[in-house]
Amino acid sequence: MKLKRMNWWSVLLIVSLVGILFTGCSTNNNASTSTPPATENNTNKENDTQTEAPPAADQPVDGGTITLSTFSDIVSLNPVFINDTSSGDVAQFLFAKLYDLNREGNVTAEPWSLAAEAPKVSEDGKTYTVKLKDSAKWSDGQPVTADDIIFTIDTIRNPEAGAPGISLMDKVDKIEKVDDKTVSITLKQIYAPFQYSLVVELIPAHVLKDIPVTELQKNAYGTDPAKTVTNGPWKWTAWKQGESHTMDADPNYWGEVKPHIAQVIYKIYADQNTEVQALLKGDTDHISAIPVTQVEAVKGNDKIAIIEKPGAQYEYLNFNFDPKNFPDNYGLFEGQKTRQAIAHALNRQGMVDNILKGVGALMNAPFLPDTWADPKDAAVNYDYNAETAKKLLAEDGWVAGKDGILEKDGHRFSFELQYNAGNSRREQVAAVIQQNLKDVGIEATPKAIDFAAWIDQNVTPGKYQALLLAWSLNTPDPDSESIFSSKYFPPAGQNSGWYKNEKLDQLWIDGYSTVDQNERKEIYKEVAKEISTDLPYVFLYQYGQAIGTGPRVHWAEEDRPEPSLGYGQYFHAIKWWVTD
Amino acid sequence: MTEYLVRRLLQSVLVIFLITVATFLLIHAAPGGPTQVMLAPGLSPEAMAQQKANMGLDKPIPIQYIKWVGGLLKGDLGYTFKNHIPVGDLLWPRMANTLILMGAAWFVSLIIAIPWGIYNSTREYGLSDQTSSFISYLGFAMPSFWFGILLQQWLSLELDWFPLSDMHSRGKEGDIGDLFMHLVLPVSVLALGFLASYLKYARASMLEVLDQDYIRTARAKGVKERKVVFRHALRNALIPVITVIGLDLPILVSGAVLTENVFNWPGMGRFYVENALAREYSVLMAITIVTAVIVIIGNLLADILYAVVDPRVKISGKGGKSA
Numbered sequence: 001m002k003l004k005r006m007n008w009w010s011v012l013l014i015v016s017l018v019g020i021l022f023t024g025c026s027t028n029n030n031a032s033t034s035t036p037p038a039t040e041n042n043t044n045k046e047n048d049t050q051t052e053a054p055p056a057a058d059q060p061v062d063g064g065t066i067t068l069s070t071f072s073d074i075v076s077l078n079p080v081f082i083n084d085t086s087s088g089d090v091a092q093f094l095f096a097k098l099y100d101l102n103r104e105g106n107v108t109a110e111p112w113s114l115a116a117e118a119p120k121v122s123e124d125g126k127t128y129t130v131k132l133k134d135s136a137k138w139s140d141g142q143p144v145t146a147d148d149i150i151f152t153i154d155t156i157r158n159p160e161a162g163a164p165g166i167s168l169m170d171k172v173d174k175i176e177k178v179d180d181k182t183v184s185i186t187l188k189q190i191y192a193p194f195q196y197s198l199v200v201e202l203i204p205a206h207v208l209k210d211i212p213v214t215e216l217q218k219n220a221y222g223t224d225p226a227k228t229v230t231n232g233p234w235k236w237t238a239w240k241q242g243e244s245h246t247m248d249a250d251p252n253y254w255g256e257v258k259p260h261i262a263q264v265i266y267k268i269y270a271d272q273n274t275e276v277q278a279l280l281k282g283d284t285d286h287i288s289a290i291p292v293t294q295v296e297a298v299k300g301n302d303k304i305a306i307i308e309k310p311g312a313q314y315e316y317l318n319f320n321f322d323p324k325n326f327p328d329n330y331g332l333f334e335g336q337k338t339r340q341a342i343a344h345a346l347n348r349q350g351m352v353d354n355i356l357k358g359v360g361a362l363m364n365a366p367f368l369p370d371t372w373a374d375p376k377d378a379a380v381n382y383d384y385n386a387e388t389a390k391k392l393l394a395e396d397g398w399v400a401g402k403d404g405i406l407e408k409d410g411h412r413f414s415f416e417l418q419y420n421a422g423n424s425r426r427e428q429v430a431a432v433i434q435q436n437l438k439d440v441g442i443e444a445t446p447k448a449i450d451f452a453a454w455i456d457q458n459v460t461p462g463k464y465q466a467l468l469l470a471w472s473l474n475t476p477d478p479d480s481e482s483i484f485s486s487k488y489f490p491p492a493g494q495n496s497g498w499y500k501n502e503k504l505d506q507l508w509i510d511g512y513s514t515v516d517q518n519e520r521k522e523i524y525k526e527v528a529k530e531i532s533t534d535l536p537y538v539f540l541y542q543y544g545q546a547i548g549t550g551p552r553v554h555w556a557e558e559d560r561p562e563p564s565l566g567y568g569q570y571f572h573a574i575k576w577w578v579t580d
Numbered sequence: 581m582t583e584y585l586v587r588r589l590l591q592s593v594l595v596i597f598l599i600t601v602a603t604f605l606l607i608h609a610a611p612g613g614p615t616q617v618m619l620a621p622g623l624s625p626e627a628m629a630q631q632k633a634n635m636g637l638d639k640p641i642p643i644q645y646i647k648w649v650g651g652l653l654k655g656d657l658g659y660t661f662k663n664h665i666p667v668g669d670l671l672w673p674r675m676a677n678t679l680i681l682m683g684a685a686w687f688v689s690l691i692i693a694i695p696w697g698i699y700n701s702t703r704e705y706g707l708s709d710q711t712s713s714f715i716s717y718l719g720f721a722m723p724s725f726w727f728g729i730l731l732q733q734w735l736s737l738e739l740d741w742f743p744l745s746d747m748h749s750r751g752k753e754g755d756i757g758d759l760f761m762h763l764v765l766p767v768s769v770l771a772l773g774f775l776a777s778y779l780k781y782a783r784a785s786m787l788e789v790l791d792q793d794y795i796r797t798a799r800a801k802g803v804k805e806r807k808v809v810f811r812h813a814l815r816n817a818l819i820p821v822i823t824v825i826g827l828d829l830p831i832l833v834s835g836a837v838l839t840e841n842v843f844n845w846p847g848m849g850r851f852y853v854e855n856a857l858a859r860e861y862s863v864l865m866a867i868t869i870v871t872a873v874i875v876i877i878g879n880l881l882a883d884i885l886y887a888v889v890d891p892r893v894k895i896s897g898k899g900g901k902s903a
Binding site (some may be wrong): 065067072075076159160162214217218219222223241242243265269270271274277278280281283450451452453454455456457 | 610611612613630662663664665669670673674732736737743744745746747750840841842843844846850851854857858859
């Protein structure tokens with residue numbers, strides 16, 4: 001009797017396994033045949049994504065739950081210590097900021113900002129007066145006061161606290177309380193980017209003021225939902241570590257504009273691929289980064305709306321100018337013409353078209369395209385031209401050696417190009433760079449290194465030959481002194497390539513020493529011209545990741561996500577609504 | 581028996597001690613540290629030093645180790661560097677989640693593999709035997725994440741029979757039916773992996789035993805085939821199988837990182853990888869020590885089980901008789 005049943009089992013098993021294999025094939029077939037029509041839609045989609053996907057025709061409804069997601073958990077929600085995107089994401093819902101950015105990137109007192117009006121700048125450009133809204137309250141019912149602003153800024157600029165935002169506040173000379181709701185902040189010098197330092201979340205002085213500043217980071221404020229007093233539209237109800245965060249609309253929220261969505265779930269997925277699957281299934285409603293390789297597959301699903309626009313980040317190829325990093329102390333990148341030749345040798349447009357699938361824009365200077373500081377033609381553009389590259393290299397004294405690799409004074413033009421392991425975009429870009437440079441007689445060897453080890457041993461101490469990395473810009477301000485000025489050499493500064501250009505050092509200072517935007521614009525044009533000629537980096541491209549939104553989420557046109565702003569994937573989320 | 585257990589336990593303590601020393605040194609020798617990963621670039625060297633001091637990372641490694649062992653003896657697994665959360669709060673729920681997933685897969689594969697392997701040994705190269713071989717090859721050869729993605733595409737995204745990923749639907753934590761539905765796909769993937777080896781072991785070890793002289797004797801005596809298989813052969817054949825199963829026990833808590841990733845299961849495999857990348861020393865040490873303890877318990881259990889299935893195996897100090 002038993003034996004008979006066994007036979008049945010085996011037959012069933014065979015059938016089900018064969019079934020799996022067949023469907024495996026057919027799924028693939030479906031995918032490949034259904035992709036082309038989907039791409040056709042795409043051409044139109046660019047324009048209608050914003051309007052078509054979340055139908056704005058119907059009126060907002062209150063209530064419901066939105067599920068957002070990411071692929072790593074938060075570290076701490078104490079805003080003073082936030083230094084990773086997941087913590088920053090969650091903070092967008094829990095904390096009001098002193099000021100917010102509007103879609104154009106200007107500092108604004110929105111209805112949900114803590115400040116009542118735009119900051120008043122004194123005539124000498126050094127003192128900013130900030131006035132809070134009378135209604136602003138913490139989730140424990142206490143009012144948000146001038147003391148909170150003073151406590152927050154004092155904590156951030158205190159080196160003992162270890163706050164990552166210390167450089168945003170280090171130009172502050174003193175903060176004075178004008179009245180319970182008003183402070184005046186005086187800077188040591190005119191420093192135009194300071195207005196963006198006011199786009200900041202506050203911490204509650206009445207909760208934290210008695211904790212020694214060195215103990216703040218260890219404090220449960222920021223990791224224990226019950227102890228984290230907030231002041232935003234939603235409250236932090238629960239944290240299931242490694243799994244999810246729950247945020248519920250605060251019934252006592254002080255703002256005039258109340259959130260429509262009753263509950264925000266922030267889910268943590270194992271990786272981006274798992275997250276995309278969940279978006280297709282409807283387990284999550286809104287994801288901020290669809291991997292380039294999956295964008296086409298997601299487009300094939302007509303329920304998912306995609307917003308593709310480059311964000312506030314750019315990738316670059318960085319040269320090291322410290323000869324100690326090269327054999328015989330012979331710096332390979334000393335010659336300006338050599339660097340220009342490399343810029344000509346690289347097919348940057350090809351990288352944007354093929355690796356970024358078009359979601360990117362070439363850059364020639366460290367200023368994002370379409371921002372007010374965009375230098376446009378003032379920066380030198382290097383077209384992809386191997387012949388020009390070869391000519392420049394020859395002019396700089398490089399001649400082909402026996403194996404075809406260029407040589408000068410007995411030194412082979414061969415270097416190591418480092419990037420962080422696991423970043424598939426950089427892996428592909430590194431391979432293109434290797435090929436492009438080989439075409440002009442330069443040997444580049446890509447090397448992937450584990451991120452933590454890389455930052456520790458190469459990037460921070462400035463010990464490498466060349467590297468591939470990106471900057472993500474926290475504020476829309478064009479000031480980049482801390483990256484390019486010789487004041488910021490390693491290991492303390494971020495000028496990891498030991499780049500020194502006295503003209504630029506001074507221009508960066510000029511750039512932030514006036515608050516007149518037109519004047520600044522002219523200065524940054526000068527910067528762009530100089531930096532694109534001298535090339536401490538080959539600026540590659542501005543890039544971004546596609547935002548995907550499921551059918552339950554809706555917003556009015558003016559409240560759509562804005563990829564060019566930091567955390568812009570949740571732009572005006574207070575005005576979004578969900579339907580079932 | 582008692583003497584044996586005591587001796588084994590003492591050995592185990594020594595082994596665990598050596599493992600912790602080796603791991604501690606290795607982890608600290610890896611380049612980068614928790615501060616590199618979590619601190620903002622461009623922070624002044626003084627501020628960085630301050631942070632290291634706040635976390636106790638400025639002390640020499642032997643002192644850090646002694647502090648860690650001291651905490652451990654009091655049952656304190658330490659705190660995460662990045663946000664000062666007790667490691668135990670993070671570790672135990674993850675371990676429970678993994679145990680549910682891996683335990684289910686392990687159990688399913690055992691109840692299929694052992695009876696089926698035995699049956700196949702009596703009908704060598706029959707249809708059932710060939711099928712089980714095919715399944716074994718599939719299980720060995722097919723990458724688990726790929727099989728997982730296939731199942732998701734077909735049974736979840738297309739047919740919508742099972743949930744795609746996660747351990748619970750939102751708001752249904754603790755609902756056994758919901759948990760069961762979430763288990764089906766990942767357990768199928770993992771069970772196939774276990775099944776592949778258990779089927780082979782059960783069959784091979786039975787075949788070997790069935791070829792022995794004493795089986796021939798039993799058959800010659802006219803013992804019924806059923807009795808030959810279950811009474812005479814099975815107990816002997818189970819010994820190597822128990823060894824393999826004992827060696828697999830630690831996987832029940834250490835998890836399967838790829839399958840956990842694909843199904844977004846909040847288990848130990850993912851937990852370990854995340855913390856290795858973040859250089860969370862105290863978490864890594866906690867996982868190491870817990871896993872080491874379980875490996876040792878697994879081996880011990882296997883030894884004890886030998887004695888249960890095979891009276892000839894005597895667990896004793898010196899020539900005592902027991903079992």
